[in-house]
Amino acid sequence: MTTIDEVAQLxxxxxxxxxxxxNNRPYVSAEKRAxxxxxxxxxxxxxxxxxxxxxxxxxxxxxxxxxYTSNQLFADPHLxxxxxxxxDVANTHDYNMLLSTARAPAEAASACVRLLRxxxxxxxxVLETIDLQPFTEVLQQHDAPMVAIGYAQGTALHAIHADDYGGALSAMHYLLSLGHRRIGIVSSVLRPFALEERLRGVRVALEARGLCLNEQLIALGDFSSISGEAAGRALLAQPEPPTAIFALNDRMAIGVMRAARELNISIPEQLSVIGFDDIPTASMATPPLTTVRQPGFALGDTAANVLFALLDGSMPPPAAVIPTELIVRGTTAPPLH
Amino acid sequence: MTTIDEVAQLxxxxxxxxxxxxNNRPYVSAEKRAxxxxxxxxxxxxxxxxxxxxxxxxxxxxxxxxxYTSNQLFADPHLxxxxxxxxDVANTHDYNMLLSTARAPAEAASACVRLLRxxxxxxxxVLETIDLQPFTEVLQQHDAPMVAIGYAQGTALHAIHADDYGGALSAMHYLLSLGHRRIGIVSSVLRPFALEERLRGVRVALEARGLCLNEQLIALGDFSSISGEAAGRALLAQPEPPTAIFALNDRMAIGVMRAARELNISIPEQLSVIGFDDIPTASMATPPLTTVRQPGFALGDTAANVLFALLDGSMPPPAAVIPTELIVRGTTAPPLH
DNA sequence: ATGCTATAGGAAACCGCTTTACTATCCACG
DNA sequence: CGTGGATAGTAAAGCGGTTTCCTATAGCAT
Structure with a gap:
């Protein structure tokens, strides 16, 4: 292994x-430098x-x-x-990334402290799916640069998240503008704040038309496509089934599509489906899934940039919201009749 | 930040x-230690x-x-x-894990050298899905502790892999012993060596019965369940369809099951299906999937243990094979007639 | 010629911990 | 009672860079 002394000597x-x-700093002649x-x-x-x-x-x-619980979450192409x-950002800053998967929620914060100290x-x-509460303490003792991907309310962490509210809002606006009135929602039992925001978007969109969220039209899954299939089946088995279903993530939306196919309900003629995330398979489904794109790359990118801003001592904005975008594909159409 | 000198002074x-x-070493009195x-x-x-x-x-x-190309591969619960x-092993050795995802194959080796130097x-x-060839050079210059998860033939890397051959062998033996003779195989376009080994197991099992691998009964996918569905459909659409299908990974097997369901072919009565991996969803499918379990945890565990053996200077065996196990569940039965 | 500043370069301290001497006791044993 | 070996503890020299401070020279104005 060569050392700086050897180089100097040579x-x-x-x-x-x-x-x-x-460290390319001045006060070295061009010749010596070369x-x-x-x-x-x-x-x-x-x-x-x-x-x-x-x-x-x-x-x-x-x-x-x-x-570590993000087993499925980690499997999420979005992540x-x-x-x-x-x-990408780390590389341009000559930084490397240490991966630490926490088993228990409480472990995460203490592991983090250990790594910092x-x-x-x-x-x-930090992914917000970890319980962020314990991190507030960490921050106070350490004032280490830390950013959370997600909503991190009440934690003093810098938070970066997608515009879940706006995305859900525009998805619902679109369905409503197509003429749908009975809109089923596939939500999840486990409710990270992002989902809360998507639901808020749903509610606000409905209220803007004088409608309200019908509890009967909500089915719960666990983000997996299998759970989405079950949820879809449940919604479609109702006496007065919805004409459109908004699944709060793509994998569940794909499950809904599967349920519809098995029930011989054609998409988009008899049923419109919208997802959320825009994972690669969304565009490859048949028909391709209309969905709300959540720019994963941009999320990671800005999260890292905020982190490096903190490292450099410059003060970044306390929170960043990455815009989402409705991608209209083949699973949405006006309702029948 | 407290330093060792402060502690000493106190x-x-x-x-x-x-x-x-x-470093709990001797020559310190009990009192001082306390x-x-x-x-x-x-x-x-x-x-x-x-x-x-x-x-x-x-x-x-x-x-x-x-x-990074392991996009889907990374999504694999197995990984x-x-x-x-x-x-797990790293933690017990007080080691941390740096994650480096290489975009281009060639990048990987040079990035690795950089990190080592x-x-x-x-x-x-290293995951074997990275091209391991360039690493041989790295090793020669560096003789750094390195292990590959996969088969790493001709690379001087220590290789850890599951018994793909044996797993495939027993899966086929089982189908053959049930009485199946027309057995469809869902393989993949991209063929990592592990797949090669599984195919070898298939061939050997057939030959043991005097049969041979019928090219017509091979369909290709890309490991995803969607591709498995297409492959299943292709196999089942044949004039003389197979009575059993062995998909070389679980996700494709699940796709095959979906294809069968849509074609109203009942499993396991009219069609037996076997997968490979035993991912969590395998046991949750309906009916639960018969498959070959590939112990992911054990793989990672021994890979890490070999790495630490190398770090400590002790010489581990040059290659380790983790046994696989046929898990018989509900998708297999004797053929009709 | 004299001072003053900017440029080049190097000696040495330092970052925080480990490790290698080296010293000082204490105990046993011939 | 002298000698040798274990035990307890420390001073100081690294590990391989960076950084501060200092010196020497050159360029320029006075």
């Missing part, structure tokens, strides 16, 4: 000068992050905390996009 | 003594991994390299189990 300069070149750079290239020298971190008081690593966005990470991105 | 000893306590431990507890001191790593020449972090197994990681676990 170039006939002091390590201090090599350091200046490495010489040193050549030696570095020849030896393939790469500075040790350990040593560098010790002086700079940085580890150049941030933590990504995901709840993958998110991670891609985060990694032991200088393993400089900051963290 | 306890009235030298930092060297505190270090002995931290005293120091109390001070540590009171101050909440946690040693800095940066500094510790610098002297110990370790970072206590290993890399987990996954190809999740694997990661859980890895993390810059002392960010001490070793790595």
């Amino acid at each position: 170039a006939g300069v002091s390590p201090a000068t090599v350091s200046k070149v490495l 010489l040193i750079e050549r030696v570095i290239a020849e030896t393939g020298f790469v500075p040790s992050q350990r040593a560098r971190g010790l002086s700079k008081r940085r580890s150049y690593i941030f933590g990504m905390l995901i709840p 993958l996009e998110c991670i891609r966005g985060i990694e 032991s200088d393993v990470i400089d900051g963290a991105i | 306890a009235g000893v030298s930092p060297a003594t505190v270090s002995k306590v931290l 005293l120091i431990e109390r001070v540590i507890a009171e101050t909440g001191f946690v040693p800095s991994q940066r500094a510790r790593g610098l002297s110990k020449r370790r970072s206590y972090i290993f890399g987990m390299l996954i190809p 999740l189990e694997c990661i859980r197994g890895i993390e 810059s002392d960010v990681i001490d070793g790595a676990i």
